[in-house]
Amino acid sequence: MSDHHIKLPEGSIEKLTTTLNLGPTHPATHGVFQNILELDGERIISAEQTIGYIHRAFEKIAERRPLYQITPLTDRLNYCSAPINNMGWHITCEKLLGVKIPKRVDYLRVIIMELARIADHLICNSIVGVDTGAFTGFLYVMQYRELIYEIYEEVCGSRLTTNIGRIGGFERNFTPTAFEKLEKFLREYPKVLREFENLFTRNRIFMERTIGCGPITGERALNYGFTGPNLRAAGVDYDVRVHTPYSSYEEFEFDIPVGSTGDCYDRFLVRNQEMWQSLRIIEQAFRKVKEFKGKDAEIFHAEVPEYYLPEKKDVYTKMEALIWHFKIIMGEIDMPAGEVYQSVEGANGELGFYLITDGGRTPYRLHFRRPCFVYYQAYEEISKGAMLSDAIITLSSLNLIAGEMDA
Amino acid sequence: MALTNEIIQQRLIEKFGDQVQQFGEPFGMLTFEAPKDLNLKVLQFLYDDEVLKFQFLTDLQAVHYPDNKGRELAVVYHLHSLTNNVRIRFKVFTDILTPDVYSATALYSSANWMERETYDFYGVNFVGHPNLKRILNVDEMDYFPMRKEFPLEEQTRVDKDDEMFGR
Numbered sequence: 001m002s003d004h005h006i007k008l009p010e011g012s013i014e015k016l017t018t019t020l021n022l023g024p025t026h027p028a029t030h031g032v033f034q035n036i037l038e039l040d041g042e043r044i045i046s047a048e049q050t051i052g053y054i055h056r057a058f059e060k061i062a063e064r065r066p067l068y069q070i071t072p073l074t075d076r077l078n079y080c081s082a083p084i085n086n087m088g089w090h091i092t093c094e095k096l097l098g099v100k101i102p103k104r105v106d107y108l109r110v111i112i113m114e115l116a117r118i119a120d121h122l123i124c125n126s127i128v129g130v131d132t133g134a135f136t137g138f139l140y141v142m143q144y145r146e147l148i149y150e151i152y153e154e155v156c157g158s159r160l161t162t163n164i165g166r167i168g169g170f171e172r173n174f175t176p177t178a179f180e181k182l183e184k185f186l187r188e189y190p191k192v193l194r195e196f197e198n199l200f201t202r203n204r205i206f207m208e209r210t211i212g213c214g215p216i217t218g219e220r221a222l223n224y225g226f227t228g229p230n231l232r233a234a235g236v237d238y239d240v241r242v243h244t245p246y247s248s249y250e251e252f253e254f255d256i257p258v259g260s261t262g263d264c265y266d267r268f269l270v271r272n273q274e275m276w277q278s279l280r281i282i283e284q285a286f287r288k289v290k291e292f293k294g295k296d297a298e299i300f301h302a303e304v305p306e307y308y309l310p311e312k313k314d315v316y317t318k319m320e321a322l323i324w325h326f327k328i329i330m331g332e333i334d335m336p337a338g339e340v341y342q343s344v345e346g347a348n349g350e351l352g353f354y355l356i357t358d359g360g361r362t363p364y365r366l367h368f369r370r371p372c373f374v375y376y377q378a379y380e381e382i383s384k385g386a387m388l389s390d391a392i393i394t395l396s397s398l399n400l401i402a403g404e405m406d407a
Numbered sequence: 408m409a410l411t412n413e414i415i416q417q418r419l420i421e422k423f424g425d426q427v428q429q430f431g432e433p434f435g436m437l438t439f440e441a442p443k444d445l446n447l448k449v450l451q452f453l454y455d456d457e458v459l460k461f462q463f464l465t466d467l468q469a470v471h472y473p474d475n476k477g478r479e480l481a482v483v484y485h486l487h488s489l490t491n492n493v494r495i496r497f498k499v500f501t502d503i504l505t506p507d508v509y510s511a512t513a514l515y516s517s518a519n520w521m522e523r524e525t526y527d528f529y530g531v532n533f534v535g536h537p538n539l540k541r542i543l544n545v546d547e548m549d550y551f552p553m554r555k556e557f558p559l560e561e562q563t564r565v566d567k568d569d570e571m572f573g574r
Contacts, residue, residue, distance in 0.1 A: 052543035064559040225517030
């Protein structure tokens, strides 16, 4: 035998299974993470996940930053619904500082958070469509996500990584244009969502691809720490908005949709239903906001001079405002010592913030409970024995966001 | 009858006596600590007890207190009793030279990656974990970056000559 033979690793000829690297930069993973699949034909025998490709050490960075500078870090967790992360962080800080938030701010926050939830679910569900071979739905609804992004833009000036709001409220009041855009969205969106559902919900091909694909029982889901739509699809009606209400969610009337089998189809249906519920909440909140008249309609933040940046014209004309402005920007404000855990219902589940302060100017320790990170570990269990193409749908219907997983 | 923090505290004291201690309620969440050898016993008790039913592990992380000699690392469990809708926080402290804590993976599947993350950043050695290796950092890393001995850059440092950013 000549020496020109290609040298293969030992045992690779005799091996009957195939190893396949799905990711880290595979278009079907919709994010930077890797799955090392062991395949027998097209069936998955085992899956090993590698994550951390976009780990940015947010928890460490946060230990050197004053509170308001941590908000942009939270943007980059689940970047499909950044406003929920921002609001969650503000609510955590407000809990620590004991700030009382005016009702109008609560309602405005609810509007923004529910819009973000719709944007996130919309992406997730239409991507499931793409992975099952239906591109139309995805392209069609993008236009309406754009309407949501325009509302963000009107409120805070940016679109994807929003850095929306401040500790105590919003950076500025909602403009009449923002409300107009919201009205336009509320007017146009239900029709589109209905059409989107018509396209998928009873679609023969879609149903055959997703029913029974990647199922999980409620019990296993709880044991794996599932939260949010993925847990509800498995039949457990746990929702942070109802169980530990924040931002006046207890005043709204909405249903928690639950599934039964926890497969991709149920997850899809739960997310779709949740969008309807979010619309309901937005409408109620919008009605409540409109009830504020005169001076009350101009409230958009609480009085927390130590943390809320004063208006620019006050900074130039008033001594007090100038002092606070300087102190906030330079991060010279000592926080009360304490430890606080606050969670909000993110688009993927319970997004928790565990904040420990020792009385200094920066957090002593900050931990993000990222729902994606917690439930992605179940992926091996739910995709074992499935076909490769099913595994990809499962991946996208779990709504895994690499930014949230890696923090 | 709703489950209150007093009832939880009472039941824990009945079961473990003075080994569970440092009870507190920061922002309404019952917080307590136990010796680190007891962590699994406490978790199991909280899981199995027919009244408490703390069967959902919300979060698990570590905190480093370098000045706390002999108890430098704290492992913090956030548990949620979904049937009663009550949350508690449970801590165990460990020495940094032998940071061995029993793994909760047998009880909670979700603890798997949470413990890997805690090991990755703080070096807590979870005894009995099926696959204790780094998760977010590279495997070749030989230190635990979230410990306090690795400070981030001092904001006011002057020795760095960086014309671009005006320092």
